[in-house]
Amino acid sequence: MAANLTLPDAGEFAFEDIPPAIAQLAGLQTALSARLIIERQDPVPEEEDVILDVEETAALLKISKQWLYMKSKNLPFTRRIGNRLRFSKRGALAYRDKRR
Numbered sequence: 001m002a003a004n005l006t007l008p009d010a011g012e013f014a015f016e017d018i019p020p021a022i023a024q025l026a027g028l029q030t031a032l033s034a035r036l037i038i039e040r041q042d043p044v045p046e047e048e049d050v051i052l053d054v055e056e057t058a059a060l061l062k063i064s065k066q067w068l069y070m071k072s073k074n075l076p077f078t079r080r081i082g083n084r085l086r087f088s089k090r091g092a093l094a095y096r097d098k099r100r
Contacts, residue, residue: 049088049089049090050089051079051081051087051089052086052087052089053086054069054087057087057092060096061096069085072085076091076095077090077094
């Protein structure tokens with residue numbers, strides 16, 4: 001749509017058409033204002049995930065390393081890198097928050 005909109009002159013409206021025209025314009029103004037606010041906002045950058053080792057994850061979750069080793073196969077945030085166990089920090093935090 002062009003920047004210069006052609007709108008009718010106020011004198012072109014019949015008297016009884018003025019209230020509904022004002023209501024429609026108010027609705028359009030609200031919708032366009034909301035769009036300006038939403039589209040001007042910068043997207044929130046998603047935090048990068050950090051890979052933790054067993055000690056770091058156990059400390060974060062306040063659990064023992066032994067428990068973490070025993071349950072690692074069933075934890076959704078476990079990552080195997082070679083023969084080492086690693087854990088997604090974002091996943092571990094989500095797990096912790098869900099358990100509270």
